[in-house]
Amino acid sequence: MFKNIVIISIVLFCSIGYSQTKQNVKYVFLFIGDGMGLNQIYTTEMYLNAKTGEIKAEKLLMNSFPVSSNMTNYSANSFVTTSCAAATAMSSGFKTNNGIIGKSPDQEIAYENISEKVKKAGLKVGILSSVTIDHATPASFYAHQNSRNMYYEISMELPNYNIDYFGGGGFHSPKGKNGDQPDAYVNAVKKGYTIANSHEEFNKLKHGDEKIIAINPDMYPSGEFYWAIDKKEEALTLADFTKKGIEVMDNDKGFFMMVEGGKIDWACHGNDGVTMIHEVLAFNDAVRVAYEFYKERPDETLIIVTADHETGSLYTGINYEMNPELLKYQKTSVQEFKRKMTELKDANPEVSFDSILDLIQVDFGLGNSEVGLSLDGNELDMLKLAYSKQFKENNKVNADANYLSINTVKSISETAAYILNKKAGISWGSGDHSATPVPVKVIGYGQGEFSEGFDNTDLSKKIQKLMGV
Template sequence: MKRRMMVPALLGALLTLFVAGNLFAGGAKEPAKPASITAPEKKAVKYVFFFMGDGLAMPQISATEAFANAISSKDVNVKKLGFSQFPVTGLCTTYDAGSLITDSASAGTAFASGHKTLNGVINMDVSKTKTYKTIAEYAKEAGKKVGVVSSVSIDHATPASMYAKVPSRGNYYDIAVQLTESGFDYFGGGGFVQPTGKNKDKPSVFDLAKAKGYVIANTVDGIKNLKPGVGKVIAINPNLQDSSAMKYDIDREAGELALADFVSKGIELLQDGPEGFFLFVEGGKIDWACHANDAASAIKDTLAFDRAVAEAVAFAEKHPDETLILVSGDHETGGMAIGFAGTQYETFFDKITPQKMSYVAFNEKVLQPYKAATPKDTAKLEDLAPAIRDAFGIELTSLNQIQKEQVERAFKRSMGNEVERSIKEEEYLLYGGYEPLTVKLTQIMNQMAGIGWTSYSHTGVPVPVFAKGVQQELFASYYDNTDIFKKLAMAMGVTERVQ
């Protein structure tokens, strides 16, 4: 049996040799070896958008998507944000050199320079002696125009991570001076916390900026009328709120500029450079709202952040082969959760829709004027009932007994009456250092909606990364926040150099 099988094979081999011999005898050349196949070198990204939602992780995204669905449908579903539908999703860790829970300074250092450092430190090592170059600075060296936008003050930790190097994020004046010396082309959004220094005895940052060739625009018309070719620009929203930050979007009035407006203006001013641009954008007040456990304000600012990203998406549609859009968060804030013990397996996101103003606006417009005009021994919670109903949609008379007692105690504490034991730790656990009445009202609203909180600070959970455009595949998988710098450098074709 085996012999029969070998005969055809032997005949086939002899036939092959015969044909090959005749071909070479006739002068035919030996077939050329196939050329080696190499992957084409990837083109460096010309236009880079890097969006950072401060305090933004999956709880904030999921809550916003649940809210967006709840206000338009009674079906149990979510209405996805634009950036959460990007084709590539990754996940990154957030711990820093000294803690599993990072702050914005050390997180900013990680994604801006690719190095771990300590909480409070911006683009310096743990010894606070060595400085790091940022991805924005590399972009500038590569010939790109560079812009930095934030809804909080432009000298705050996250935007500062793109251009500053300081041992303490609290050195606001030093940070602002470094901004003027950065040579970056566009700054937009919030203002400066200490424009003349902590003691108001330093040269004005605005004068320093003008001396470095910056145009300062701080009116709506002035910002809208900026045109390409104007030179370097600092555009400050004329309607600022707390700590030189833009208003919470829930408080923004018609005609006032939004985060998306500063992104679109940045695109307009930066896109005429031959090497493209790098535009960093922070939605900073998502974090601030979550610190205060104000879900409605956090959700509205997340929606505003998504609209800002949409400006980049519209630009990318015109430049699909040259643009990368990256969206992430630096850490989670508040320990936000979809779920509360009192609502068990139910959520009622529509219950936060009546909230018309942030905790900051309620304090400024309602509580502080009342406290200033009313002695604490004559103050009554009922006096504020109409304002509470208007601001939060809460009827005090409809609260259960436990909620009524909690609100009454918080009101007395806001008015200065010592109803809690004078222990700082207990005060912090109850109110987080915020106005007791206001934070208790937002907590009750959140609980009725089925939203829980574990902290007034940051937490250590990983954050998502969404990517769309050229070299988007670099940002898939699970990696460290320092790898964002490395992946951006790879996408832009820049090489890190040791300083």
């Protein structure tokens, strides 16, 4: 009996000692490449330093991380998830139906998310995105609404949780759908937030500042970043906002930062392969900022890179061929080439097809036989049809249409991108989400927790366990 008591005492002592000395990770970065599946990553790697006749894929930083696994992402009512259902599961540990933000499928229960839990534990929280900060994925890390489309309600709810740093895009509808509601920015200021929406105000943000909403001063009027491919040199990047978030929130107790590359998804919905690649590269640059922080504190930092879902059913290789070097001849996004075509039509509605072909060659390389981008008869017919519908039949092309808009008539811009993608060896199965699991790349303290495949409801549980929340 005495022997058993001694053994039990030793076990209890060791357990107590372990619980008292066990280290928790202090700094957690969760990077979500919206719509970024394995093929989005690999296509980007093939694009880097691609040369004719050379078979090589240069690794992205995220793909060099020591732990690589995958994550399932079905929603409560569909094998094919939406961003809000996936992000709700990732942030709260509970499934919900497609279309719902932070609530149960019956909309009766508001799920407590990881941001709320981390704040209650006395740590800091940052939420960043390259699209509007009230969009589906970022909103799922703080809001609770019956629909992702309730942008105004989400933006009004945003300041209620004392999150330390919001960064990236603005609000989708700050005064409501009809523009006649109390301003969401004014509401945030009344609740103690500082709005930094100029370069000067952004640069002034410093360590220790609290309750910040930092908005890119150079972006589309609808509140999302310009496309990375379009190289608006004055515009701040997702990497800039990540770096500023670290500067503002760095503290001895720790922080949790969610960073979304939201426009990867938008490019994939539009089947714009090269623009997608540049968004993945911009996202990888933000990951690099966190990695530099990790190198200074490797025993206290955890970086997780993943996605909410894959978009577009992207696949690589047509008839056993890949020519990723051809993708480098696209110099602008499909959206901005649409704008160029619209402006040209307004200025000169009688512009010739040959003049359009010249512009297509400049911005997509198509027609340049010297680099392997000559156009065959079928491809010319496709472009002629798009030209006829857009310039002769007066079909309206809205460069700023919602990224989910489905166009029955493909514009010249979309047709050019389709032809270039096909010549390069990449193709798309749809303009929607797919049901495939998403990649998970991890480095840092506790990385082994992610070494085997898991469901998206387990993500926040794993993070909370490692943070001791």
